[in-house]
Every structure is written in C-alpha cells, then in structure tokens.
Amino acid sequence: xxxxxxxxxxxxxxxxxALDWIEANRPDALCLQETKCVDEKFPFDAFREIGYSAExxxxxxxxxVAILSLSPATGAQRGMPDDDADAQKRLIAxxxxxxxxxxxxxxxxxxxxxxxxxxxxEWLSRLRKFLDQSCDARRPLVLCGDFNVAPxxxxxxxxxxxxxxxxxxxPERAALQNVREWGLIDVFRKHHEESGLFSWWDYRAGxxxxxxxxxxxxxxxxAPLAEKCADAWIxxxxxxxxxxxxxxxxxxxxxx
DNA sequence: ATGGTTGCTTAGCAA
Numbered sequence: 001x002x003x004x005x006x007x008x009x010x011x012x013x014x015x016x017x018a019l020d021w022i023e024a025n026r027p028d029a030l031c032l033q034e035t036k037c038v039d040e041k042f043p044f045d046a047f048r049e050i051g052y053s054a055e056x057x058x059x060x061x062x063x064x065v066a067i068l069s070l071s072p073a074t075g076a077q078r079g080m081p082d083d084d085a086d087a088q089k090r091l092i093a094x095x096x097x098x099x100x101x102x103x104x105x106x107x108x109x110x111x112x113x114x115x116x117x118x119x120x121x122e123w124l125s126r127l128r129k130f131l132d133q134s135c136d137a138r139r140p141l142v143l144c145g146d147f148n149v150a151p152x153x154x155x156x157x158x159x160x161x162x163x164x165x166x167x168x169x170x171p172e173r174a175a176l177q178n179v180r181e182w183g184l185i186d187v188f189r190k191h192h193e194e195s196g197l198f199s200w201w202d203y204r205a206g207x208x209x210x211x212x213x214x215x216x217x218x219x220x221x222x223a224p225l226a227e228k229c230a231d232a233w234i235x236x237x238x239x240x241x242x243x244x245x246x247x248x249x250x251x252x253x254x255x256x
Numbered sequence: 257a258t259g260g261t262t263g264c265t266t267a268g269c270a271a
Contacts, residue, residue, distance in 0.1 A: 009271085010263055034271090036264070061264055062271095108271060116270095148271095203271090204260035246262075246271080 001097055001254045002027040005217055007105070007146040007200075007247035011035040011066070014245055015043055021238055023050060027251060028070050029096045031103035033146040035064035042066065057092040064089050065103050065145070069096045080130045090123070091130070097256070099225060100135065104145040106176075112169045120148070124175035128182055137183030140225035140256075146200075146247060147218050149176045151186070154195035155215035167214055184220035187229040187252045199234055200247045208239050219252045228254045 004027040008014040011032060022030060030052075035042070037058045047054055047068055057078040058064035067073055073094035079087055093102040107123050110116030135141055150168050153159035162168040180186075188197075198213025207213065221229060232252040239248045 013263070034263095061269095110270085202260080203262055206260090243262090 001029075001099065001256050002251060003029045003031070003099070003101065003142055003144065003219065003254070004249050004251040005031040005033070005103070005144040005146070005219060006249040007033040007217060007245060009034050009036075009245040009247065011037050011043065011064075012041075013243065015046060017238060017241060017243070019046060019050060021235075021249065022047075022052065022068070025235070025249075025251070026070075029073075029099075029101055030068040030249075031101060031144050032066040032068065033064070033103070033105035035066050036061060037064055055092060055094050057089045059089045062088065063105055065092045065105050067092055067094050067096070067101055067103055071097055073101070077134070080126055081134070082126065082129075091127075093134075098140060099254070099256075100139065100141040102131075102135065102141065102143045104143065104147070106146065106148045108148050109166050109172065112164065112166055117166070117172075121171060121175050124172070124179060128179050131179065131182040137222050138224065139222065141222045142219055142225060142252075143179070143184055143221075144219040144250075146216060147176060148216055149173060150214040150216055151176060151218075155198070157196070157198065157212045157214070162214075167216060180220065183222055185223065185226035187219050187221050187226055188215075188232040188234070188250065190226065190229060191232045197234060199250050201239065203246050217247055217250045219250055221252075221254075225254060228256055230255045
C-alpha cells in the first residue's frame with residue numbers, strides 16, 4: 001500500500017500536474033494540502049476518471065485538505081471536534097484499506113513570536129489532544145501532510161541561517177515532538193538518515209536549483225504500521241516542471 | 257536587512 005502527501009498550492013492550478021503524477025505513481029492514497037478550493041468546486045470528476053475517489057475539506061483562498069484514494073475512504077472526519085464554526089480547514093481524517101489516515105496542514109506561523117506563531121503552537125497542542133482523544137496508537141495509523149516544521153538541523157539546508165527562524169525554532173520543534181511522542185515514527189527517516197533531503201524550496205532566489213530547501217512534509221506512522229514500511233522517498237521531479245508547487249510529494253510503501 | 261515568487265483576488269495578504 002502506497003501512501004503519499006503533497007502540498008499542491010492550489011489544486012485548480014496544479015490539476016494537470018497532479019493527474020500526471022498520480023497516473024505515473026498510482027498511490028493507494030494521496031493526501032493533499034493547500035487545495036484553496038471550496039468543496040463545491042473540487043475537481044471530483046477529473047480524479048474519478050483516473051480511478052480515485054476524494055474526501056475533501058476545503059475553503060476559499062486559503063488552506064484546504066483532501067484525501068484521494070483508489071478504494072473509497074470511510075469514516076471521514078473533517079476538522080477537530082473542538083474547532084470553531086469558522087475554523088480554518090486544516091485537518092481531514094479517514095480510513096483507507098484499514099489504515100487511518102490523518103492529513104494535516106499545520107499552520108505556517110508567520111514570524112516567530114507573532115500571533116500566527118502562537119496560533120501554530122496552540123494548533124499543535126490541539127493536534128496532540130485530537131490524537132489522544134480520537135485515535136489509537138496501537139492501530140495502523142499515519143499522520144501526514146505539510147507539518148511546516150523541519151524537525152532537526154539535518155532537515156535544513158543551512159541550519160545556522162535558519163536557527164531560531166520560523167519552521168525551525170525550538171518551541172515549534174518541541175510542540176511537534178510532543179505530537180510525535182503520542183506514538184509516531186517518521187518513516188522517511190527509517191529509510192534515509194542523511195542530510196540534504198528536502199520537500200520544500202522557496203519560489204524565490206533560485207532556491208530549488210541551489211537545493212536551498214527544508215524537509216517539512218512528513219509521513220509519521222504508529223508502530224504497527226511503521227514496522228511494515230518497506231520504503232519511503234521524496235519525489236523531486238514535479239518541482240522541476242513548469243508551474244510547480246513549492247512542495248513535492250513524499251511517499252511511503254507499506255507491506256500489509 | 258531586504259528582496260526574491262506564486263496564488264487568490266483585485267492591492268494586498270499568505271506563504
């Protein structure tokens with residue numbers, strides 16, 4: 001079973017590229033973030049034509065998450081139980097082939113110390129509570145998505161330049177570590193120990209050709225699922241195409 | 257320190 005995550009930065013703009021990538025890779029499930037698309041306008045038909053059903057949780061302009069799958073997902077949950085009515089659309093969970101998939105677009109946080117940064121820390125705290133109250137670490141589960149945190153210095157192209165900055169600061173790393181300690185294993189790091197492997201590169205200043213990136217998109221599995229992970233990898237190829245997302249897909253294969 | 261780019265929406269924000 002192949003599970004992938006990809007921040008597409010607008011599913012409307014990226015639709016042709018997403019369809020091509022899916023056809024080439026045929027993941028059993030693909031988690032999307034930053035769809036920036038209300039549910040009524042989500043391109044269900046285009047995905048159905050290549051064999052995928054979709055569970056979506058979108059909004060206008062910002063955010064938005066979706067789970068595409070070959071087998072229809074069951075038991076979809078949209079948002080967290082303690083969300084306000086107008087909460088940003090950043091979490092969708094559903095079960096595919098017996099694996100619970102929790103797809104998140106964790107807040108970026110703006111500048112360290114800003115209101116958005118505080119919102120990010122609180123959102124991570126609420127995510128831990130969601131796992132405590134709505135999930136079971138003894139069951140096969142994957143938490144994946146755009147985490148907007150580079151967990152360690154080896155996930156950063158220039159750790160000295162990024163020290164203390166957004167995506168790398170210690171409080172957000174600690175808040176994400178608290179999520180991990182619920183009972184999750186980074187399956188990418190199970191298979192790749194080295195630095196220099198990234199999932200996001202800024203659009204500006206030629207960051208991609210210089211490999212000035214960060215590893216902020218992740219697939220974290222509970223122990224019973226992680227032990228079945230045969231491989232995990234980052235596919236950089238879409239970043240070199242015309243009109244790319246600033247993120248690339250991250251993928252894992254589980255032998256179930 | 258600033259600017260560099262993209263997407264959505266319409267000059268400015270978010271990333």
